[in-house]
Amino acid sequence: MNASEPADPGLLALAQDFREALRHSIYLVRRLDADGELSAAQLSLLKMLMDAGPATGGRASSASGVRVGEIARNLGVKVPSATEQIIKLERAGLARREPDPNDSRAVRVTLTEAGLAAVAAANERRNSVMAGVLSCLSDDDRAALAAALPVIGRINATLQA
Amino acid sequence: MNASEPADPGLLALAQDFREALRHSIYLVRRLDADGELSAAQLSLLKMLMDAGPATGGRASSASGVRVGEIARNLGVKVPSATEQIIKLERAGLARREPDPNDSRAVRVTLTEAGLAAVAAANERRNSVMAGVLSCLSDDDRAALAAALPVIGRINATLQA
């Protein structure tokens, strides 16, 4: 984390390779997201609502839905950016915005039926495209990829904090 | 590649997990690219010039530098987008645009000294940040990651074609 250390050369090489892999992957991601029905940002937001949907984090005391600030933090964007996306989704009938009964400053965002269906459809479509790409790999390659995904998840989780 | 096939459930699960990992990784990438000196798009372009720099692809007959169309294809963007970035880099003194001696329609883009230095500096900085992140992992995790990178590279190479 500290730039003042010289850093292990092997670690730097891995860092470089990983960066390179991610850099090239944006092309893949762009292709996946070019299916037109839902933008990457919007799908991420809807998915988040779905995951955290039914019961917020929470207790019976907490109302259903996710707060705007929480959404922003989860997506790694600032609050105004989240608001913008939420408004678009609301206009599209995929999400709903309701005042929080416990805190009138806050807004609770929930998925509509249509939103749930849209997430499912978009995910299915993108997954099948991705599966098509992965089907060209060898079994060993797929195993190596599968083994690394939790690691990448761990890396991303670290940053969230 | 074909949506009409039902597709192996295991493959679909892997596809979903991989998509998820990439989706979360954009946060990491954003952090890495937020160092201000060079945008992600510009660094990618400069890096490409550096990699393909000295001798295009080519023979002695081909002039030095990379053509705009080739740059666009390599970055996975359309030609006007490439032109836009190239012009910015040119204005910043990091790249040079010269007419192709063999084909007056074409333009050859090359790195300047300053451009080379900028790539090196930006890369170093980003690598050390990334290394910092990776240093929090266990040895096993790093090994798993290292094993998967060539696979991801293979996936990306497939798409390029």
Add this chain to the structure above:
DNA sequence: GCCTAACTGTTAGGCTACCTAACTATGAAC
């Protein structure tokens, strides 16, 4: 009680990077 401070979200304005469509200029084919 009330005034200030902290917090939640929206609005306004601006930036970057991408896109498509239309154009210019050169090269190649016949």
Add this chain to the structure above:
DNA sequence: GTTCATAGTTAGGTAGCCTAACAGTTAGGC
């Protein structure tokens, strides 16, 4: 030497992000 294809640029538009400024709500200190 037209005609067609190719290489890049220009013009205009969109999505998604940002910061700064704002409005409303809650919580604390006195």
